[in-house]
Amino acid sequence: MNIHEYQAKEILASFGVAIPRGKVAKTPAEAEEIAVELDADLYVVKAQIHAGGRGKGGGVKLAKNPTEVKTHAEEILGMQLVTHQTGPEGKLVRKVLVAEASEIENELYLGMVIDRGTSRITLMASQEGGVDIEKVAAETPDKIIKQTVDPTVGLQDFQARQLAFGLNLSAELIRPTTKLISNLYQTFVACDCSLVEINPLAIVAGKEGSEIIALDSKINFDDNALYRQTKIEALRDEHEEDARELEAKASGLSYISLDGNIGCMVNGAGLAMSTMDVIKLHGGEPANFLDVGGSATTEAVAHAFRLILSDSKVEAVLVNIFGGIMKCDTIANGILEAVKQVNLNVPLVVRLEGTNVELGRQILSQSSLDLITADSLSDAAEKTVRAISA
Ligand code: ADP
Ligand code: MG
Helix, strand or coil, X not given: CECCHHHHHHHHHHCCCCCCCEEEECCHHHHHHHHHHHCCCCEEEEECCCCCCHHHXXXXXXXXXXXXXXXXXXXXXXXXXXXXXXXXCCEECCCEEEEXXXXXXXXXXXXXXXXXXXXXXEEEEECCCCCCHHHXXXXXXXXXXXXXXXXXXXXXXXXXXXXXXXXXXCHHHHHXXXXXXXXXXXXXXXXXXXXXXXXXXXXXXXXXXXXEEECCCEEEECHHHHHHCHHHHCCCCHHHCCHHHHHHHHCCCEEEECCCCEEEEECCHHHHHHHHHHHHXXXXXXXXXXXXXXXXXXXXXXXXXXXXXXXXXXXXXXXXXXXXXXXXXXXXXXXXXHHHHCCCCCCEEEXXXXXXXXXXXXXXXXXXXXXXXXXXXXXXXXXXXXHHHC
């Protein structure tokens, strides 16, 4: 699950990470009021969407006074903000963060992820902050320094210090930066995060010399831990989430939207993963991951089918079911039920195997449904890819 920058900053602040003073607004008038309250020398108005790259897209603007804050909020609220992370359609801005603008001396990067390679939390830091970190990683990977945390002992002080030294900070900033890194690690563990990113982690001019502060922040959470993170679950912004994924979740289906054009209906997460792999092997691109579960009913199958077909990207559907607990005749009836409800106007390839397979095939072949049958997963993927290019 993702949250907005302003929410991520509130969480970080509660763990002792320094952030600029600020508040979120839904209207220009509210934005102006917040600015008056903040009473700062300079302000920043920031679009709150679940995507980065807002600065370059025109979603982050500096303002000299509350009136200018209001003007910028008028421009940003309601805009369809396009960044390299939103896709060409952009995202509608419904909220802005109004914060005190800092006098930036240097922009750094600090991130923390679960590294699947080592199965451990890995911290990353770079002097090349403020910019696209993926680009730094691809072009100049030596500019990113890393520390891997041993879960039995947690993040060690020397590791935080090594990162701070690696950022080439001045002596007086080493201690606060080490503390900040340690606070970030506490946040990561306590909130079951899967990613915490501060970009930029900025060195700014403070009243008594330079300070280190989180000017931006992004947090992703492990969905499987949300059951014990009720406060975090409450931060969910449904406007920002994929409508089909929400619908699927509500009806107990495991569904993830992807970018391709082959709709997949599969039972079992492992079979769904291998179906996606084999589609790719044959040169196709899956439009979704969908696991209808091991014991789905006719209604659930029909629902899953409607969900797949409601995606305009879908140019063909591949049904790959291995009937175990779930019987092939249930799937066949589910498909027929769904097709009655929605207009099937793309090729449909079906591969059934397992319990009651003969009955399932019979139900489908006796129907008036125009479908392509396949004998194996590879055959099914190949036929689906061919049906699209035909
Ligand atoms: P995004 O990553 O979506 O582009 P950021 O929050 O990183 O959004 O903002 C982009 C840039 O705007 C930052 O790199 C920084 O230069 C500037 N900026 C953001 N917040 C502040 C702030 N409070 N004070 C001064 N400059 C800021
Ligand atoms: Mg940023």
